[in-house]
Amino acid sequence: MKYQDNITEVASLQPDYLGFIFHHQSARHFEGTIPQISDSIQKVGVFVDEKVEFISQQIEKHKLSVIQLHGHESPEICRLLQSTNAKVIKVFSIKDTFDFSVLEPYEEVCDYFLFDTKGKLPGGNGYTFNWSVLEQYASTKPYFLSGGIGLDQVENLKQFQESNASKYCYAIDINSKFEIEPGLKNIKLLKEFKYRLFSNFDLIAKVTYNGIRKTTAKDGYRPHIEFENIDFKTSGSQYFINKQGEVNSNETQIAFIKIVSTDFFNKKLFDGIKFKFYEGPSYIGQGEVLEVLNKKLEK
Template identity: 55%
Template sequence: MKYSENIEAIAELQPDYLGFIFWENSKRRFDSEEIPQLDSKIKKVGVFVDAKINEIIARKNQFDLDLIQLHGSESVAICEELQEQNIKIIKAFSINNQFDFSKLKQYIPYVDYFLFDTKGKLPGGNGITFDWKILENYSYEIPYFLSGGIGSTELEAVKQFIKTKAGKNCVAIDVNSRFELKSGYKNENKLRKFKKSLYEN
């Protein structure tokens, strides 16, 4: 999220999370001085890419962020140090068909969630889905967010996936670029329809 009036409009839809990107190279970078007041049920997620720990902590405190999403090549040590600051962590990994899930094991003691996104040119927001069947190789109990180019055309596939064994630990569907009118500005009507349909049998 980027624009105040759009943040307020999307918050009316009561998403579980709203993301705010603080990576300076992102066209969606959040550069306002404050986030509009949100319902306490909506968790504010700050997204960082290989940022310094002091910057992450400063942003967390400035915007009262509920979770931090690490979307770069952050080490286990960085996750451990942030956890020691009582910061809840989503660690993102870019997935392709050759992804080795065993590399996640070392992160398990220090993160609250994983996020699986499509491996692409950018750390995120590439607008491309990956083959979710590869998540059958995910054998850990830590819950994860499913990300990567998910739009309205993937709705039925998402509903089917979360019923599978591979989807049993999927606790959130992360949507972004496929619901934008412009970078960082989300289409309220499309998101409302998507959310409503997601919960229909």
């Protein structure tokens, strides 16, 4: 993270961690003041072969609760930094193979490992490594999975979460695939990633509210929905992936939809099916299904 307004916007999505890079050679180097964000979000300082004194100063200045070490820091450096009371994440880079024995000296001096893709830069290279390598992970220390993770990896991540390799996967670290430019995150993409990976939505749809509804429809709004050629109405909560999390009258937005009751559909939905939605008896808009996420509903 780099820009104040963008930090506030990303924080509104309630991530568990927000990272700030303190490395002058990085295009994401952070030099500002971190704005006020929720206490539930842990601020992570990312460092590359910095002196303990400098890292300690940044912990104090920015109230960092976690430090991520992305260089060649020794176990002794990690041990010294543990005395700051910040949690310590030690990063290791992987491509196709990895010697997990290199982790052993760090077991007692850091709180988490982070596995990233080996590349020219210490992070932010934009491509993934072979996650199956983690099937050989013998430690019980929780780890962060990182390295070029984007929207196109959502299905792979879901499969990974079901595998033995993910047993000690504690968090997923995302960065460059969600940027407009280095340090400036795309809120729409972040929101879509969060909804696709962690929320149990049934549909993605294009929705348009007409002028009858006079107030803004916000995330969680639940109108009645009537699909074409299906002879009953249901209702569904809508969550809009634009960064405002809302849609105004006569405006079209992309929404994730959670159907309240799916029992009656009997595999009748398909990509492209159209629908109308109502507030009470009043018709207030229409939509088109872009993707059926819940395969139990798919024709």
